Amino acid sequence: MKEASLDLGRRPEGRTLLTASWVVGHKNGSHRLLRNGEVVFDNNEILFVGHRFPGEVARRIDFGNALISPGLIDLDALSDLDTTILGIDNHPGWAKGRVWPRSYVEAGPYEMYSRDELAFQKRFAFGQLLLNGITTAAPISSLFYREWGETVEEFDAAADAAGELGLRVYLGPAYRSGGMVLEEPGRMLPVFDEERGLKGLKDAVAYIERQNGRHGDLVRGMLAPDRVETSTLALLQRTDAAARDLGCKFRLHMAQGAMEVDTVRMLHGSTAPVWLAKAGLLSDRLIAPHATNATEEDLTLYAKNGVSIVHCPLVSGRGGSTLNSFSACRKRGINVAMGTDTAPADMWMNLLVGLITGRVNDGGPDRLRSADLFDAATLGGARALGRSDLGHLSAGARADIAVFDLDDVIMAPSIDPITTLVTGGSGKVTCAVFVDGRVSMLSRKLAGIDMEKARVRAQAQYDGLIAKYPERSWGNPPVSEIFGSSYPVDADLGEVR
Ligand SMILES: [Zn+2]
Structure with missing residues (x-):
């Protein structure tokens, strides 16, 4: 019983x-x-x-x-109603609401969810994580439907949700000093607003000082600059210094996509890890999803400086990329943690995809075992967080x-x-x-x-967001053109027998 x-x-x-x-x-x-x-x-x-x-x-x-x-420990834990799934069969991303077109930037981006909706989706996502056996989460969510960064208000609500549901969390609102803007089909350029980024960092530091240790120490802080190509050097330098002062980690997406690699090379003349290494910003304070586009030199720098990778094989694999390879990273001595990052927020599914893609990259089955993936989802996550007690x-x-x-x-x-x-x-x-x-x-x-009731509310909220996609898709096509169906949808097949 x-x-x-x-x-x-x-x-x-x-x-x-x-x-x-x-x-x-x-x-x-x-x-x-x-x-x-x-x-x-x-x-x-x-x-x-x-x-x-x-x-x-x-x-x-x-x-x-x-x-x-x-x-299970999830360091890129899905914490919104996932929008990456909309892109699974709908490409390219820039045409499908995944880059802000110039027209949307000029019209003035706005919060596409209400305050209540922003708070609710985190609570719902935390429920999904617990249902999958995840006990520690560092949340991640999309900024495409946001006015700019994440808000302190929704993270205050997230801390309370974690306390009420009973989930260990590492929280800090995501901030950024820039964004990619679609100038014409396929041509994306970064635009920067340094002050806005620094304000986001300041708010995140104040948030962590106020929330760290709350709910019986279930809530701890983590600094979360959104991604490397939309961060300035000053923002990253101050983030690292703040992480050192606060005794917390900071998570930064890098070496994870072709657009990012090209943009960082254009702006700084190197890959992101090389750029950060030159500035002395690679250390064991840094948690870096996803390393799918990391060069040999990048991985050498990660190993030398104690940077942890967060591997999210489901979302990476569905996008056509993989960590090459999981076993090679471990052999170099790089700590690998795991993340869900997309729907379903299922860590076991991620471990399976990680096993498969890892072996495809290794060209054989004998360098990677199920236990290696399980280690990453438990011990690897704990090590990235500096938690020997998890x-x-x-x-x-x-x-x-x-x-x-x-x-x-x-x-x-x-x-x-x-x-x-x-x-x-x-x-x-x-x-x-x-x-x-x-x-x-x-x-x-x-x-x-109550997850059954919450699912109904989540679907309605999500449908409302989808209806807004034309506003931030190039040329403002209707939703039916942005997101095609898997097969033609016919009201009547016209067959009589
Ligand atoms: Zn991610």
Whole structure:
């Protein structure tokens, strides 16, 4: 009886012992598997991982044929109603509302969502992350539908949502000192507004000073300049200095796309990592999604300076690019963390795509294992954040735990639990999630949000956004032309038999 002795949204009183057919334990810096293992936690801390716990416990909960795992860590965590999926079959991006045309910039970009909608979408996305066994998230969302950067107000709401749902988060509103503008079909140029970027940084620093440690330390700060091609050197220098002063990390998208690589070369005469290295801005404070366009020199600089990569194989692969290669990065000693970055916010699906694309890049199956991907989604994320108390189940670590069902009829037959879950590629088998010892998800239900009702609201909000796409697409075509359907849509096929 799992549910009778656990209350959703609450931290159980006294010691709780969890058991299942498999437990991911930890020894000498790496994960171990325990058959019929036990995990005991008290308050927000793990006391014991092993067999036959010698002490008294307030309750024992047996999850049956399941894997008790460290919660997954997502450092490019989808935190809005994903708009990249609109581009899956609709190209090129500049014609499909993914670059602001000059006409939209001159008309004055505006917030396409209301304050309530901005707050709601983060809460909804946090729910999706928990349903997928993700216990730590550094959110990412699109700025295309924004007036400029993200707002302090929506991040105050996000901090409260994380506290109420029970999700560990690294928060800071995204800011930028520039944007790409579509001057004519296919021709994009950056425009800069330095003061606006610096104001965004100042607001983000004040936000972090105010929010860091709130909700029982579930909320911590992270500086999030939007992307390298829309950042000035001054903005990045001040961001790095602020990260050092605040003791936090900063995340910057770079070495991730052809347009970015071309733009940075035009502006600064080199790749982004080389540009940052010259300015002394590469360090272990930097978390850098996605490295899919990184050169050998870029990767050498990452390794030398302790930069962590965030690998998001689903969104990269769907866009036709990959990290080349995961195993080569690890061999260089680069820390690789994982991110979801797109819908569905499913880490297991990402690990599967990562396994596949990694092996395609390696030209064979023997340099990359399922466990390497799982390491990245747990230990790699924790290392990027500088958190030795996350990403593994061992005495003294935070009680951030996800339980994955191994009795799923679709994934059957079940073999080694990590291999089964990676190759199964779906977070839908997540059956319980504990964050900081609190029950954040149980039997697919969450504290703080009714996901069935929220889905209806999310769809309506999203449909409203889609209706606004013509305003920021080149030539203002109707929605039906911007986003074609997969097959012709006919009201009547006209066939009578
Ligand atoms: Zn990303």
